[in-house]
Amino acid sequence: MGRYDELMSLSLRRGFLLPSAEIYGGLAGFYDYGPYGARLRRNWEDLWLAFFLQLGDNYHLVDTPTIQPHVALEASGHVDLFADVLVPCTQCKETHKADELIQAATGTSGEGMDVEQVRQAIREEGIVCPNCGGRLGEPTAFHLMFPVAIGPKGDEQAFLRPETAQGAYLGFKRAFEILRKRLPLGLAIVGRAYRNEISPRQGAYRLREFHQAELQIFFDPEGFDALLSLEELENTTLRLMWATHRDEVAMPTLGTLLEQGDLPPFYLYHMAKVQAFYLDTLQVPPEAFRFYELSEEERAFYNRIHFDVQVALESWGGFQEVGGVHYRTDYDLSRHQDRSGVKMTVFHDGRRFVPHVLELSFGVDRNVWAMLDLGYETGEKAVLHLPPRLAPVTLGVFPLVKKDGLPDMAEGLYREARTWIEASYDASGSIGRRYARMDEIGTPYCITVDYDSLEQDDVTLRDRDTTKQARVAVKNLRGTLQGLLEGTTDFDAL
Amino acid sequence: MGRYDELMSLSLRRGFLLPSAEIYGGLAGFYDYGPYGARLRRNWEDLWLAFFLQLGDNYHLVDTPTIQPHVALEASGHVDLFADVLVPCTQCKETHKADELIQAATGTSGEGMDVEQVRQAIREEGIVCPNCGGRLGEPTAFHLMFPVAIGPKGDEQAFLRPETAQGAYLGFKRAFEILRKRLPLGLAIVGRAYRNEISPRQGAYRLREFHQAELQIFFDPEGFDALLSLEELENTTLRLMWATHRDEVAMPTLGTLLEQGDLPPFYLYHMAKVQAFYLDTLQVPPEAFRFYELSEEERAFYNRIHFDVQVALESWGGFQEVGGVHYRTDYDLSRHQDRSGVKMTVFHDGRRFVPHVLELSFGVDRNVWAMLDLGYETGEKAVLHLPPRLAPVTLGVFPLVKKDGLPDMAEGLYREARTWIEASYDASGSIGRRYARMDEIGTPYCITVDYDSLEQDDVTLRDRDTTKQARVAVKNLRGTLQGLLEGTTDFDAL
Numbered sequence: 001m002g003r004y005d006e007l008m009s010l011s012l013r014r015g016f017l018l019p020s021a022e023i024y025g026g027l028a029g030f031y032d033y034g035p036y037g038a039r040l041r042r043n044w045e046d047l048w049l050a051f052f053l054q055l056g057d058n059y060h061l062v063d064t065p066t067i068q069p070h071v072a073l074e075a076s077g078h079v080d081l082f083a084d085v086l087v088p089c090t091q092c093k094e095t096h097k098a099d100e101l102i103q104a105a106t107g108t109s110g111e112g113m114d115v116e117q118v119r120q121a122i123r124e125e126g127i128v129c130p131n132c133g134g135r136l137g138e139p140t141a142f143h144l145m146f147p148v149a150i151g152p153k154g155d156e157q158a159f160l161r162p163e164t165a166q167g168a169y170l171g172f173k174r175a176f177e178i179l180r181k182r183l184p185l186g187l188a189i190v191g192r193a194y195r196n197e198i199s200p201r202q203g204a205y206r207l208r209e210f211h212q213a214e215l216q217i218f219f220d221p222e223g224f225d226a227l228l229s230l231e232e233l234e235n236t237t238l239r240l241m242w243a244t245h246r247d248e249v250a251m252p253t254l255g256t257l258l259e260q261g262d263l264p265p266f267y268l269y270h271m272a273k274v275q276a277f278y279l280d281t282l283q284v285p286p287e288a289f290r291f292y293e294l295s296e297e298e299r300a301f302y303n304r305i306h307f308d309v310q311v312a313l314e315s316w317g318g319f320q321e322v323g324g325v326h327y328r329t330d331y332d333l334s335r336h337q338d339r340s341g342v343k344m345t346v347f348h349d350g351r352r353f354v355p356h357v358l359e360l361s362f363g364v365d366r367n368v369w370a371m372l373d374l375g376y377e378t379g380e381k382a383v384l385h386l387p388p389r390l391a392p393v394t395l396g397v398f399p400l401v402k403k404d405g406l407p408d409m410a411e412g413l414y415r416e417a418r419t420w421i422e423a424s425y426d427a428s429g430s431i432g433r434r435y436a437r438m439d440e441i442g443t444p445y446c447i448t449v450d451y452d453s454l455e456q457d458d459v460t461l462r463d464r465d466t467t468k469q470a471r472v473a474v475k476n477l478r479g480t481l482q483g484l485l486e487g488t489t490d491f492d493a494l
Numbered sequence: 495m496g497r498y499d500e501l502m503s504l505s506l507r508r509g510f511l512l513p514s515a516e517i518y519g520g521l522a523g524f525y526d527y528g529p530y531g532a533r534l535r536r537n538w539e540d541l542w543l544a545f546f547l548q549l550g551d552n553y554h555l556v557d558t559p560t561i562q563p564h565v566a567l568e569a570s571g572h573v574d575l576f577a578d579v580l581v582p583c584t585q586c587k588e589t590h591k592a593d594e595l596i597q598a599a600t601g602t603s604g605e606g607m608d609v610e611q612v613r614q615a616i617r618e619e620g621i622v623c624p625n626c627g628g629r630l631g632e633p634t635a636f637h638l639m640f641p642v643a644i645g646p647k648g649d650e651q652a653f654l655r656p657e658t659a660q661g662a663y664l665g666f667k668r669a670f671e672i673l674r675k676r677l678p679l680g681l682a683i684v685g686r687a688y689r690n691e692i693s694p695r696q697g698a699y700r701l702r703e704f705h706q707a708e709l710q711i712f713f714d715p716e717g718f719d720a721l722l723s724l725e726e727l728e729n730t731t732l733r734l735m736w737a738t739h740r741d742e743v744a745m746p747t748l749g750t751l752l753e754q755g756d757l758p759p760f761y762l763y764h765m766a767k768v769q770a771f772y773l774d775t776l777q778v779p780p781e782a783f784r785f786y787e788l789s790e791e792e793r794a795f796y797n798r799i800h801f802d803v804q805v806a807l808e809s810w811g812g813f814q815e816v817g818g819v820h821y822r823t824d825y826d827l828s829r830h831q832d833r834s835g836v837k838m839t840v841f842h843d844g845r846r847f848v849p850h851v852l853e854l855s856f857g858v859d860r861n862v863w864a865m866l867d868l869g870y871e872t873g874e875k876a877v878l879h880l881p882p883r884l885a886p887v888t889l890g891v892f893p894l895v896k897k898d899g900l901p902d903m904a905e906g907l908y909r910e911a912r913t914w915i916e917a918s919y920d921a922s923g924s925i926g927r928r929y930a931r932m933d934e935i936g937t938p939y940c941i942t943v944d945y946d947s948l949e950q951d952d953v954t955l956r957d958r959d960t961t962k963q964a965r966v967a968v969k970n971l972r973g974t975l976q977g978l979l980e981g982t983t984d985f986d987a988l
Contacts (some may be wrong), residue, residue, distance in 0.1 A: 015672040020558060021664050023834040024565050032665050035554035054912055055918055060529035065703045071518050086646060096648060124582060146642050152589060152692045170515050171526050178528060192560060198646045209559045277800060340517040418548055425551055454920060475544040
């Protein structure tokens, strides 16, 4: 069984990602989150929010509708530019995505080509249908946004948002005023976005309805660098792949990169923070993480600097994008200013200017999937090695046997635990089988109530990864678990 | 200034609810959640999840797409029935909602009438245009769901979901198997839903894109009552308005209602729990809360029993719906079984049957708005009396003055606090002004670092509602705050 199938099997069996509307044959590009997947995703979002909102004192969660008016997405450039080029085969009638067609035929990326460029490439390279060898027909542009018509006559044109970012730009001016006109200002949105993908892909990678976690940092381009504590990061090694050196991952220190001066200090600072989120918080192995620079042709024209965040997964056949660090300059705010006539300039530090934007953007579904792939150990026993705070269930609670008052004590502990963490009570089957159930959904800790517990008022606490056990007094249980979750308590010292 | 304007002014000034796409003139029926509103809503959702998932050991958060296939919503009855009837005026061309037209002209509800019934009512009652007195034209049905076309040819028909519930029904069978075939099984979804309302209303009441928190409880109709601890609730007084007695709120005990036997025990049990969530967790004054029974004509045909949850708000002019307790029987699962051909029966307690559903449904936006209206005290000073765990910021941290090391100590405490709660640091303006800023967004506690703090390693802790102050040692700060938030510590005992 391949890695993808292994993960999908886990997913279906234990309720992480599930096919959506399955009883009606499913809907391609859409997933349900089952009982453990939904909690895993919410925990990932909570960790993301805690980490990224703490990058600044003026960084806040906001939320904006998924339906956005036509005019706003026209101003942002999405109405004109957010399209794929499709090419039909005149013979077998299959429809191909032009960029994939060109990539396969020539080995170079066809991304970002317009209809005319695609037509020319097909002619010049003599590209034919990869299915049947037939002649390709006329390329056409296909819009990736879902249109929505509002109102009784449907005459108000809108779209489902293709990214969460625009909501933050549209609301920037008011947020700036509410938050007492300070920069940098961070607005984070965690929510759904929609793209009418032509060929949705497996493994939560290319969905039609997906979740993003995006932080838009609005800043003064002349003053941002000076506000950041760069010194303490100078020895941090960044793992990155330059657009000009796609053969290997470079590992310069941040200090070296600062000296070289190719990337601005504020950009490097945030790369280091993003990397720390992956390596420390999400516990991704360093060799499975890298930044991947996009060349000028590859990146969107409004991004002055663009590195993808990539994670290597067996189920994806290697490194794939899970996020990005985008220096969007003042492009978005200026476009909205031009179109709406509302001034986006701020008066700050004695100057008037349109703030620049650094976007830290993450695909939540891909990240959740990555956690499953990186964490799932199969073999003699199946264990999902999730970072403890990500696990959908934090604590399994078992009575050793179903009699002599053991279930009563265990249930009491279970109810107490549920007031502050996710807990699961299980009294059926052998203890080994109950551990196995919890291991497979990534539960980091389990406690067992045995006969000694009744007398000593303590329990056996077991660690998922090491299977080590320790005896913990009931009165210390919450403190111990809190310490373990926050990393201030060492299991071996119990 | 009326109450609605007062709240909208607070909202705009401090970033709770904001007009969406405001720079482009706004979009009727859509709101942004600003920096404090988004956090308030997330906190409300967290409290809701904590309370309602703890009603059962087998109750789980799940999440399903907002785009649902046509066939599923046809099976559920939404495609056929989820429509308003519209009536145009032949003279002034204004379009009227038939139910409002009939209500205004006759004093009785026109809700649920189909096109033919509306036509008949207009003729029989001689209803004319309320605007211009002109003759009314042909009534037509207008669909409340937003259609979405999926795929490159747009030939896969779907809709934005009109309620979160259907996602739980579609996924029930798989969830039941994943969760080891136990009943009752609870599936909670917290997320967006969409209705193309003809006349969206102010105050987060009738939105086109809104948020629901819904728990679907799947149960064995023959065995559910016996599983519930009804005895301990017998003396609970339920506040309710019967469909047959719309002149006053009755306040029978649950014990009396059990004896009368008009409502099944499991239904009464959940009414008591919902009421406890409002009165205890959300701290709604009892006189502002009631259940409102819908008559057979008023309720949806698939609901065998239906009480709305209502809260009285000045900004709404009295009691309005914020949720509902719906006994949907086996209607939904049976419909999906019939249409999909997939068996929805379960084998449980020796019998095979289609589980029944009790739905606890809540409008999140309305509830958030209700918290603002119930909590906002204006007058000499403006204070938002939110339950502490709902407040967008839990702790304000101030240095008494901006010198002599006070800011350093305060910033240190602020950073520590942010690792586990929402905190806000403020060093500008008088202490009174800083308290006022925090009072207005509902921050329950503030600490001030003064000169004594440097020597004694303690701070002044202030309570929002009483403005009482207490001196707390830094080493006890987290424990004290935790106790206050969980209700185990009394401020007066500090």
